[in-house]
Amino acid sequence: MPARILDQKRSYLSLGSNLGDRLNWLRQALQLLAATDGICLEQVSSVYETEPVGLTEQPTFLNIVVSIRTTLEPEALLAACQAVETSLGRERKIRWGPRNIDIDILTYAGCRRGDARLTLPHPRMRERDFVMVPLRELVTGQVAEKPGVRLLLRGWFLPKSCQRRENSLE
Ligand code: A4P
Ligand code: MG
16 A cells, blocks of 8 residues: 555545635635645535525525545645635635635544644534535435525536545655
8 A cells, every 4th residue: 555545634624605606716726625735635515505604694605515635734734725715815804704715624534623723623513504514415425405504516526536646646
């Protein structure tokens, strides 16, 4: 087994967009993540249209969850996610406010940490249906909807095989 595979950790990421061409932002973010050294996209959930949580006076979101395999350490993975947000022009004006793209790390292998810069698992994930519905889809293979979380698109983004990427890293 190539050494690289042993170095890889599975991480789940949550992506959301509620400004502009929302689907296009999600697609571009996935393309940029997939092109990042040390990240391989494994599974991509369906797209869900979701009612805003927290700050409710804002447009509806499109949300997805993806699983990746990565050789990046957690801090480097956060930096890579923020680099993708920045290259798509994400502006941080209002916490929990509207955004063209948001990428949060939900889990990183079994890692638990409490610092504000990177909290793992993500502290609010369990109470948020816009996270848990697509996450359950990836883990169980079953699509479900909940109030405020509506299935919009299935099979919309097919990631390239991780195996091919792994071999090409050797
Ligand atoms: N940070 C700490 N832990 C993490 C982590 N696990 N993943 C820090 C990512 N970042 C983490 O994030 C603020 C800071 O959190 C970062 O500097 C990072 O060091 P941000 O992306 O700059 O700001 P934000 O997204 O406004 O804050 P946050 O806390 O990520 O907000 P949430 O909890 O993601 O809420 N409603 C629907 N329907 N769908 C949504 O996607 N999103 C939000 C944002 C609110 N309501 C929503 C949705
Ligand atoms: Mg965020």
